[in-house]
Amino acid sequence: MNRKLLAALSFVALAGTAAFAGTEAGSGVPGSIHDMTIYGAYGSGDPEVQQGRVCAYCHTPHHAITEGNDYLPLWSHTVTTQTFTPYASATIDANIDPTTMMEGPSKLCMSCHDGSVAVDTHYAFTGGKKLQQDDNLFSTPAVGEKGNLSNDHPIGFIYDDADGGIAKGPETGNPNLEDHVQGKDEWIRNKNATYAGSGLKIADRLWASASQGGKPIMTCATCHDVHNKKNKDKAGSTNYLLLATNEGSALCLSCHIK
Ligand code: HEC
Ligand code: HEC
Ligand code: HEC
Ligand code: HEC
Structure with missing residues (x-):
């Protein structure tokens, strides 16, 4: 364990609910906010x-989990069994099917x-540290607690510029206003656009949905990089593992022409 990490850990111990500082953007999982070993010893008998x-x-x-989800990349963590409520609004064009949106x-x-499964539940170990738990370990609240994603950015819909698609905007620049007075879809960049400040395309971070005939859907990983390798945000107390920086809302502007 390096000294920076030790310093950060003692800071957390003193400050209680303070966020773990020091996730260096793009530096990978070890030492990042997704390195579960930084949250202290879960159950002293746990060999992991x-x-x-x-x-x-x-x-x-x-011996990875093979049932319960369409995508389980050598997965060792118990998968949530919540049912999910999608985002809805009067102006959204995307169709979100609650039964397939979490693909x-x-x-x-x-x-x-979602706070339903403890973060230290893996292999045969049943953990005890849940995200929504009222303890001093974690600083961020659950997202979609009890399966409620109705107040979170929509995911699980087809992100396409084909007929009926909702992302028909140009890769760069503004849409042609005269041609597109009727639709809102031209105000979202098509999937070949790149994230601000990177060569990565939106299409590279969409998921080919089996239930939608292989069409690309938006997921949590369309905005976040779980492994903190493509993270473009700044290092700091939080950097949100984002694929484009939050500064100037560059992430949002990668897709929304606003
Ligand atoms: C906090 C959970 C978590 C940790 C820790 C984690 N991963 Fe992943 N990993 C995921 C998720 C979720 C995916 C699914 C793809 C995605 O979200 O981008 C994934 C996908 C993968 C994939 C397949 C897709 C790809 O991106 O290549 C590989 C390989 C992989 N992880 C390797 C690793 C290795 C090696 C480590 C440890 C250094 C690691 N992961 C640590 C959650 C994790
Ligand atoms: C094994 C459990 C686990 C999995 C799986 C997991 N996370 Fe996390 N994640 C955590 C924990 C624990 C934290 C730290 C929470 C805290 O300190 O408040 C965290 C923090 C985060 C943060 C906040 C970063 C910050 O700087 O505040 C983001 C964003 C995030 N995760 C996104 C994701 C996404 C997206 C996926 C799937 C691709 C994912 N996580 C999968 C456990 C997990
Ligand atoms: C449209 C992009 C986008 C999508 C999709 C998205 N996030 Fe985020 N997320 C962000 C941004 C940006 C932040 C930084 C916080 C902010 O700006 O308010 C964030 C913050 C977070 C945090 C930090 C704590 C918090 O509540 O702010 C977690 C955890 C997280 N996201 C998890 C997820 C998970 C899990 C999913 C999928 C269900 C997801 N995100 C989908 C953009 C997104
Ligand atoms: C990867 C592309 C992408 C990113 C990044 C992204 N969005 Fe979106 N966003 C979409 C799409 C596509 C929709 C669905 C629009 C529709 O169907 O009308 C959407 C929906 C929304 C909606 C709901 C619109 C409605 O009509 O109710 C809002 C508000 C929004 N995004 C704001 C944001 C903000 C703020 C950020 C940055 C934190 C962000 N988005 C990042 C693609 C993106």
């Missing part, structure tokens, strides 16, 4: 904790972030 294994809280090379990485994120 003793070895300080970072990937083990989410993945396993053998791809999203449901894996929710296996910790």
